[in-house]
Amino acid sequence: MNIFVLMKRTFDTEEKIIIENGRIDEEGAEFIVNPYDEYALEEAIVLKEAHGGEITVVTVGEEEAEKELRTALAMGADKAVLLNMEDMDEAIDHYTIGEVLTAYFKDQEADIILGGNVAVDDGAGQVASRLAEGLQMNQVTTITKLDIEGTKVTIERDVEGDVEIVETSLPLLVTCQQGLNDPRYPSLPGIMKAKKKPLETIDFDDLDLDEEEIAAKTTTTDRFLPPEKGAGKILEGSTESQAQQLVELLKSEAKVI
Amino acid sequence: MSSTIELHTKGGGFLLGEVTADQVFTPEDFTDEHKMIAKTTEDFVVGKVVPETEKLENHQFDVSRRLLTQAGELGLLGADVPEKYGGIGLDKISSTLITEKFSRAGSFSLSQGAHVGIGSLPIVFFGNEEQKSKYLPDLATGTKIAAYALTEPSSGSDALGAKTTAVLNDAGTHYKLTGEKQWITNSAFADVFIVYAKIDGEHFSAFIVDREIEGVSTGPEEKKMGIKGSSTRTLILDNAHVPKENLLGEAGRGHIIAFNILNVGRYKLGVGCVGGSKRGIELSAKYANERKQFKVPIASFRGIQEKLATMASETYALESSIYRTGGLFEEQLGRLSETEQEDGGKVAGAIAEYAIECSLNKFYGSETLDYVVDEAVQIHGGYGFMAEYEVERAYRDSRINRIFEGTNEINRLLVPGTIMRKAMKGELPFLEEAKKLQSEIMSMMPEEPGSEPLEQEKMLLKNLKKVFLLVSGSAAQKYGKGLDQEQELLFNSADIVSDIYSMESAILRTEKAMNKNGAEKENMKIMLTQVFCQEAVNRIEAHAKESIIHMEEGDSLRTMLSILRKLTRHTPTDVIRIKRTIAEKVLKEERYVI
Numbered sequence: 001m002n003i004f005v006l007m008k009r010t011f012d013t014e015e016k017i018i019i020e021n022g023r024i025d026e027e028g029a030e031f032i033v034n035p036y037d038e039y040a041l042e043e044a045i046v047l048k049e050a051h052g053g054e055i056t057v058v059t060v061g062e063e064e065a066e067k068e069l070r071t072a073l074a075m076g077a078d079k080a081v082l083l084n085m086e087d088m089d090e091a092i093d094h095y096t097i098g099e100v101l102t103a104y105f106k107d108q109e110a111d112i113i114l115g116g117n118v119a120v121d122d123g124a125g126q127v128a129s130r131l132a133e134g135l136q137m138n139q140v141t142t143i144t145k146l147d148i149e150g151t152k153v154t155i156e157r158d159v160e161g162d163v164e165i166v167e168t169s170l171p172l173l174v175t176c177q178q179g180l181n182d183p184r185y186p187s188l189p190g191i192m193k194a195k196k197k198p199l200e201t202i203d204f205d206d207l208d209l210d211e212e213e214i215a216a217k218t219t220t221t222d223r224f225l226p227p228e229k230g231a232g233k234i235l236e237g238s239t240e241s242q243a244q245q246l247v248e249l250l251k252s253e254a255k256v257i
Numbered sequence: 258m259s260s261t262i263e264l265h266t267k268g269g270g271f272l273l274g275e276v277t278a279d280q281v282f283t284p285e286d287f288t289d290e291h292k293m294i295a296k297t298t299e300d301f302v303v304g305k306v307v308p309e310t311e312k313l314e315n316h317q318f319d320v321s322r323r324l325l326t327q328a329g330e331l332g333l334l335g336a337d338v339p340e341k342y343g344g345i346g347l348d349k350i351s352s353t354l355i356t357e358k359f360s361r362a363g364s365f366s367l368s369q370g371a372h373v374g375i376g377s378l379p380i381v382f383f384g385n386e387e388q389k390s391k392y393l394p395d396l397a398t399g400t401k402i403a404a405y406a407l408t409e410p411s412s413g414s415d416a417l418g419a420k421t422t423a424v425l426n427d428a429g430t431h432y433k434l435t436g437e438k439q440w441i442t443n444s445a446f447a448d449v450f451i452v453y454a455k456i457d458g459e460h461f462s463a464f465i466v467d468r469e470i471e472g473v474s475t476g477p478e479e480k481k482m483g484i485k486g487s488s489t490r491t492l493i494l495d496n497a498h499v500p501k502e503n504l505l506g507e508a509g510r511g512h513i514i515a516f517n518i519l520n521v522g523r524y525k526l527g528v529g530c531v532g533g534s535k536r537g538i539e540l541s542a543k544y545a546n547e548r549k550q551f552k553v554p555i556a557s558f559r560g561i562q563e564k565l566a567t568m569a570s571e572t573y574a575l576e577s578s579i580y581r582t583g584g585l586f587e588e589q590l591g592r593l594s595e596t597e598q599e600d601g602g603k604v605a606g607a608i609a610e611y612a613i614e615c616s617l618n619k620f621y622g623s624e625t626l627d628y629v630v631d632e633a634v635q636i637h638g639g640y641g642f643m644a645e646y647e648v649e650r651a652y653r654d655s656r657i658n659r660i661f662e663g664t665n666e667i668n669r670l671l672v673p674g675t676i677m678r679k680a681m682k683g684e685l686p687f688l689e690e691a692k693k694l695q696s697e698i699m700s701m702m703p704e705e706p707g708s709e710p711l712e713q714e715k716m717l718l719k720n721l722k723k724v725f726l727l728v729s730g731s732a733a734q735k736y737g738k739g740l741d742q743e744q745e746l747l748f749n750s751a752d753i754v755s756d757i758y759s760m761e762s763a764i765l766r767t768e769k770a771m772n773k774n775g776a777e778k779e780n781m782k783i784m785l786t787q788v789f790c791q792e793a794v795n796r797i798e799a800h801a802k803e804s805i806i807h808m809e810e811g812d813s814l815r816t817m818l819s820i821l822r823k824l825t826r827h828t829p830t831d832v833i834r835i836k837r838t839i840a841e842k843v844l845k846e847e848r849y850v851i
Contacts, residue, residue: 017847067289074293185300188332188345191293 001053003044006115008034009068033068035110038183039176045076054078060097073194074186080199090215098130099214105205113173132173142177269613278769281528282584298358306362313486318445329399343394349586349678360532364486371442376403379451382601383506388836404447406438406492421454431498438492444475445488460509472497483653517605522662523615527622534572535849537629541636541845564632564841573785575625577762582614620665623658691730710783716791720824749800756793784835791830798825
C-alpha cells in the first residue's frame, strides 16, 4: 500500500503566544509535529503493519521543518519530503499550500493520504480538503475509525459528537480526529534509524508552479490575543433581584441578549 | 601554571591548568538526535508515569513493572547496553539526557535509574561473554529487572566491611551465600541482584544472584521519608545456591567493580538533580505568579525574585558541570579503539579517570537540589507543606540524595584524597605546581581584567586555582600523612574544588555560546554566570580563610592571609541588581530559562 501522510510543523501547545507588530513572535519557541497529524501518522503505521507498503510523510514549509520530518521518520515513516517555500516571494495561505501539494501529488500514486483534522495553530482545516479537491480524490474528514479490505474502506467519523459510518473506496484522502488512535512515541532505535532514512527537499518552483498564480488569496489584516480575563462580579440581593440584575447585565454590558 | 593540552582531559586536571571553551561539552552542543531522545523520554514520563504517581507512591509495584516494560519497549532501558547484547549502545550524553528527563517521574526515576545504572552496569562492564549474553538482552528491554546489593546493616560507607559470606560447596559447582543486604532499591520486583559477599569470609567478590534460586528472599517494605514509590527492602540470603559461573569478575576483586559502579552512580545522581532543580524552579515560578497576597502576585516581591534567581544560577552551574563531565567521558571513550570499547572494564576505567568529577557532581548536585526544593517549599508557603502540592514530595524525595551513593561527607573526603593519590602516582603535577606557586607568589602583581563580559570572572578563576594550591599545598606540607585526621580542612578543600569546577564550567559554557552567537544574545547566560561566580568567590574566600587560620599562626598567618586577599581581589558584582533581571525572565517564562 502506498501511504502518504501530510504533516505540519506547529507551535508547541504549551508555548505562550506573544504577538508583536501583528506577527507571532517565534523567537526561542519550541515546535512540534501538529498533534492531529500524529494521529494520521500513527494510523499510517498501523495500516502499514497490517497491509505492508511504504509511508511517505510530506510537509510544505522551510528548512526548519526537517526536524519534525525526522520525528515522523523516527515514529515509523519510511521517507520524508519537504516542499520548500523558502524562495517564494509572494504571500502564502491555505490556498497556496493546497496548490503546492496538489502539484506534488499529481506525480505520485497514492492509495491513501492521511492528514490531521486541523492544525492546532491556525485551526483552518482547509489544506487536506483542498488537496483532495485538487486531485479529484474521495475524501472523508474527522475520522475516528478506519478499516480497509482490498479497496473497500469502512470509516467511522465524528459528527459533532455523533458517529457516522461511511463506506468508500481507495484511493482516498482522510483527515484524522482525536480518538482514532493513541500515537506512539518515537522509540530510541527509531530515532537512531531516522538519521539514515531518505529526506528529499523539492523547491516549489521545481513543481512547475507560477508564483503569482499560487499566491495567497487572503490577507491577514490583524492578529490579537483574546482580552485578558477581568475580575468576576458577585451579584447580591434576593434570588429574584439577582436574576433581574443578571438579565440587565447580559443586555446592557455583555450585549448577548 | 602549566597549560598543557592534555591536562584538561585528566581527572582533576582542570585545577592545574587552563581549560578553553572549545574543550568542553555544553548543552548547546546537543545534536538533533539528543533532543529527540530527550523529548521521547519526557513525553513518556509526563504522559505515562506522572498520571500513575499516586499508585506508585502507594507501592503498587505491578504498575512499576508495567511502566518499566513500556520504557523498555521504547529503548529507554538499553542506552548503556551495547547493541551486540540487545541494547542500543548510545553515547553518554544520550544516556545522561534520559536520566535527566526521568527525574520528573519522582520515585519511579529511582526504579529506572537503579535498574539501568547500578543494577545492569556491573554486568555490562565486568560480565564475561556468557554472563552478558545470558542477562543483558533481558535487562536492556525490561523483561528482567535488576537491583544492586552492597550495603549491609553494619557496613555502609565502609563497604568492604561486609559480613555476607560465600563458600564454595564440596562439589565445587556452587557458592553458598549467606547474609543480609539492606536498603535494596527495586527489591520487591527485581529478578536479578548484584550481590557482594566475601568468599570464605575474606575475599570481597561480586555475584549475579537470580531471585528464583532457593535461599533468596526479601524482607518487608521499609517505611521511608521520601522516594516512597520505589521499593526498598532487605535482601536475605540463606545458603543461597549461586552457580559458580555467576561470580562476576575475579574472586577477591569485587572492590574494583563496586568502586567503578559507584563512579557512574554518583554522576547519574548528579544528573537527576539537574532535572529535579529545573522542575523546582518551574513549579515555584508558576506558583509565585498565581499566588496573590496583599492584592499582588507574590512574584512581584523582590525577596521572592531573589530566591528564584539564585535557584536558577545554581542550577545553571550544575547543569554546565554535569554535561561537561559527560563530555569528558565521551572524549575519553572516543580514545579507545573499537575492540577496547567493547571491553566493559576499559569503559569503566575511562569513566574512573573522572572519579573526582563524579564525586563533585554528586555532592554539589544533591546540595543544589536540596537547596532548590527547600526554597520551592518556602515560596509555596503553607501550601508547600501540604501533600497535594508537588513540591512537598520533591522536598522529601530530595533528602536521600545527600546520603546514598556515598554520603556527601565521604565524597568530599574523596576529592582531596584522590588528588593526593594521583599526585603521588605522578598522574597530576600537583606538588610541582604548588612548589612553583610558592616561588612566584611573593613577586605576584595584581592583574586588571579587561572590560569584556566575564573577563573578571576568568581572571578570578585563574587566581582561585592558586588559592586551592596555596591552601591544599600548605595542608599537605604541614600535616603529611596526618592530613587524614584534619577532616574539616579536607571538607573545605573539597568545597573549594567544587566551586572552582562549577565556576569554570559555567564560564566556559557561556563563553562558548558567546563565541557562537555574540554576547547580546547570550545575556541571560552571562548574568547567571556572573551571579554564580560572585557567590562562589565569596564561599571560596571564606573556606580558604578558615583553613589558613587553623593551619598557620603569627607572621606566617598574616602573610598567608595577605596572599589570599591579593588572589581574591576583584571589583564585586552587584548581584542584587542582576538577580532582579534574571528573575524577571524566569517569571515571564515560568521555567528554568537560559
